[in-house]
Amino acid sequence: MAKGRTSYHCGIDAAVDVVGGKWKPHILWALNDGTRRFGELKRQVEGVSEKVLIQQLRELEADGIVHREVYGEVPPRVEYSLTELGKALNTALEPLGAWGSTFMSEIVANKQRTSVT
Structure with missing residues (x-):
């Protein structure tokens, strides 16, 4: 959560506030299979x-x-382990991960095509 934020405009706003950042989704997926020690998460x-x-x-x-x-x-x-709220969040992220897997090659191709050299 961003620095004591206490209100949101919509559900997406709240969800993005919680999972925002480069590493949080990766951490959530790593904890999806169960409890992990810090060193395991780091690896x-x-x-x-x-x-x-x-x-x-x-x-x-x-x-x-x-x-x-x-x-x-x-x-x-x-x-570290997921709380019930964390498990529910991972369930909500599953379709996003599926979308990314389905269109990964297209996304990469688009980025390569539009990248400035």
Whole structure:
């Protein structure tokens, strides 16, 4: 959620506020199969820096999408999982992912055709 935002114009506005950002959809998909430790998420979400992953997880946690479980062990163990709200969000994102898979080659071709060299 964007810096304490308390109102939206429509449902798309609210949804985009929650999943906005380059890495949040990747994090959501990584957690779709179950609970993950931080290191597992870092490996699954290729290309994300540790700092950004931590920031994105904190935002998802603040929005009630991700649950963070800290175990009082040495060394410390932290696990992340989707809340019911997060599972519902992933269900809502599935058709968008299907659309992207269906039209991926067309999207790439259009971008290559219109890119400035």
